[in-house]
Amino acid sequence: MIHQYKLGDLCVVLDVCSGSVHAVDEVAYDMIAGFETQERETLVEALAEKYRDREDVTRPELEECYDQLLALKDAGKLFTEDTFAPMAGELKARxxxxxxxxxxxxxxxxxxxxxxxxxxxxxxxxxxxxxxxxxxxxxxxxxxxxxxxxxxxxxxxxxxxxxxxxxxxxxxxxxxxxxxxxxxxxxxxxxxxxxxxxxxxxxxxxxxxxxxxxxxxxxxxxxxxxxxxxxxxxxxxxxxxxxxxxxxxxxxxxxxxxxxxxxxxxxxxxxxxxxxxxxxxxxxxxxxxxxxxxxxxxxxxxxxxxxxxxxxxxxxxxxxxxxxxxxxxxxxxMIDLKGGPCIYKRISGCGSGTEYMAVTPWGDLYPCHQFVGDEKFKLGNIWDGVENHAVQAEFAGCNVYAREECRDCWARLYCSGGCAANAYHATGSVRGVYADGCDLFRKRMECAIAVAVARELGTE
Incomplete structure (x- = not known):
């Protein structure tokens, strides 16, 4: 999956599943947009027509650009397939x-x-x-x-x-x-x-x-x-x-x-x-x-x-x-374009209810601070441990692939499925989707990536 957007003078292309981020010119940006839906000659011809008034955009250069994009695809940095879905439950189980x-x-x-x-x-x-x-x-x-x-x-x-x-x-x-x-x-x-x-x-x-x-x-x-x-x-x-x-x-x-x-x-x-x-x-x-x-x-x-x-x-x-x-x-x-969270964190989520819990003044355990006080989410206590295994299992399954709405979202490996508490309060289910929050998150990520790209370009 590819996500493309422009912010200021930047043309940003994100290859979702590899995490590769590319800062490109407008010609490459347009070519990437049509790369998977048009044949090589058709795409080159269309862009040659679009940029016919620009002397710096020639057919040989467009063909070279196409070859460079093909090389990036072969290197696993563009149009990468999603191979993480089968790993989601397995990694959490470990x-x-x-x-x-x-x-x-x-x-x-x-x-x-x-x-x-x-x-x-x-x-x-x-x-x-x-x-x-x-x-x-x-x-x-x-x-x-x-x-x-x-x-x-x-x-x-x-x-x-x-x-x-x-x-x-x-x-x-x-x-x-x-x-x-x-x-x-x-x-x-x-x-x-x-x-x-x-x-x-x-x-x-x-x-x-x-x-x-x-x-x-x-x-x-x-x-x-x-x-x-x-x-x-x-x-x-x-x-x-x-x-x-x-x-x-x-x-x-x-x-x-x-x-x-x-x-x-x-x-x-x-x-x-x-x-x-x-x-x-x-x-x-x-x-x-x-x-x-x-x-x-x-x-x-x-x-x-x-x-x-x-x-x-x-x-x-x-x-x-x-x-x-x-x-x-x-x-x-805060985003690291060269490293960032490991794939476990990207597909498994925040860990509330499994790796992370909230403890009340009386020693009761809840999945996180935003569920405290809601008795149906009480997991157990600090003396006897987790007793409500059904609720814990529900949270354990809250990975990015557990929500149908997330599967086609370009930001899914950045939000890891979002906040279970926000989802619950918005939809009544910890596996729901807080749509307004998603809109804001995607915008934040576009801006964060753009800032990181601009800073990287500024050091070259």
Whole structure:
């Protein structure tokens, strides 16, 4: 399968199944478009007619171009057949029972009252609670016991607001560090926080123990304070921004992400990206809100068109700042054209419910944080392990080939079938397809590939 598109001055051709990306001129772009549907002479004749007014496009050159494309096809870099489908289930089966990451919900409570919060202001549609040290310790033991021969393990301290249970976070990290050598493991910890409780102690601890810190900021003050308010209705922007700046400076501008959400209120999210840059932040992420249709925060069809344009403008801004020596990272545009995820990850998906699970303050296991609180998705608990094998099997089968809608999508080996939670909330099935999310993802990937191509061309 071939996917072709133009962005700015670039003509990009993606060979989906080999992952090869080609930056070509307009003539080669047109020839690739007709390569499999027209005979050689017919195609050359048609292009000779189309470009008859261009002296630099001659018939011998068109024939040479055709031969070069044929050589690329023979080399497996164009028009490559999909041979991955039979591998999808097999690869997942090889890692069955091996868990590599946990999302520890150390706090089912929050000091902010964000109306768009998928977690119902941190309560996950249940009772407010804090995870005890004993539950957290058992969760870490559960992870080590079920990680097989894996050496590197990942744990994200999540909420609600995890800093509302900071003492337990510190004790759990200390426990993990005390046993990882004898267990032959190494923990990589991350922390996701709204920033309200950040102080010098948090900063010192995060810099020492957290491989990454995710900081919630929606960009412009008026945008951020529209939703991210405390229980008195006061915005949090003024309170958290100086704390974020201090933390990021202490981390020397590395190993963090400013994570924002754009909604119906700010589909022009590039202005929020610019605000983050102006504040000195360069590791950025802006995610589309996931909301029920009719929710005031939900993106509309008109918003989607704006967002698509914003992604293109963002790509141009990144390349412009590259030239100015002021580069920045946008999480969704991080792509490695020469390597990237292995084929296992590309066809098997995120691993929710199999390699990755969320743990509630009471020790219950769920496929991921977005399913917490929905009892039908409860997998088991950290003492007895996974007991709901039917649900786990459903998630194990959530690979890119399990969805008919994905089979003809050029982006399938980049999204790996998409987010099961988004699919479920949009369609009622974890094997469904969140169509609006797919549209945005495909646009992001086009822009990400174009940025990577432009950067590669700029180094030659």
């Amino acid at each position: 890692t069955s029972g091996v868990i590599k990451a946990l999302c520890l919900h150390v706090a089912h409570t929050c000091n902010l009252n964000c109306s768009y919060c998928f977690a119902s202001q941190g309560k996950y549609h249940g009772d407010r609670a804090l995870m005890s040290y004993e539950v957290g310790k058992q969760a870490l033991d559960f992870l080590m016991d079920h990680s097989g021969t894996r050496h590197n393990l990942e744990v994200d301290f999540f909420g609600g607001e995890p800093l509302m249970n900071f003492d337990v976070v510190k004790r759990l990290v200390a426990y993990a560090r005390s046993v990882e050598k004898e267990r032959g493991k190494h923990f990589r910890f991350t922390l996701t926080t709204n920033g309200v409780l950040i102080d010098d102690d948090v900063i010192d601890f995060a810099n020492r123990e957290m491989s990454n810190v995710v900081l919630s900021l929606d960009g412009r003050k008026e945008v951020h304070d529209r939703y991210r308010v405390d229980y008195a209705g006061n915005g949090s922007w003024e309170k958290i921004v100086p704390k974020f700046q201090k933390l990021v400076q202490a981390r020397q501008g590395k190993n963090y992400y400013m994570r924002g959400t754009f909604t119906h209120a700010n589909p022009d999210f590039l202005k929020d990206i610019q605000t983050m840059l102006d504040l000195g932040f360069t590791e950025l992420s802006m995610e589309p809100v996931v909301a029920a249709p009719g929710d005031p925060a939900a993106l509309t069809e008109a918003d989607k068109e704006i967002v698509m344009q914003q992604y293109e403008e963002l790509a141009r801004l990144m390349l412009q700042r590259d030239k100015e020596g002021r580069p920045f990272t946008f999480y969704h545009y």
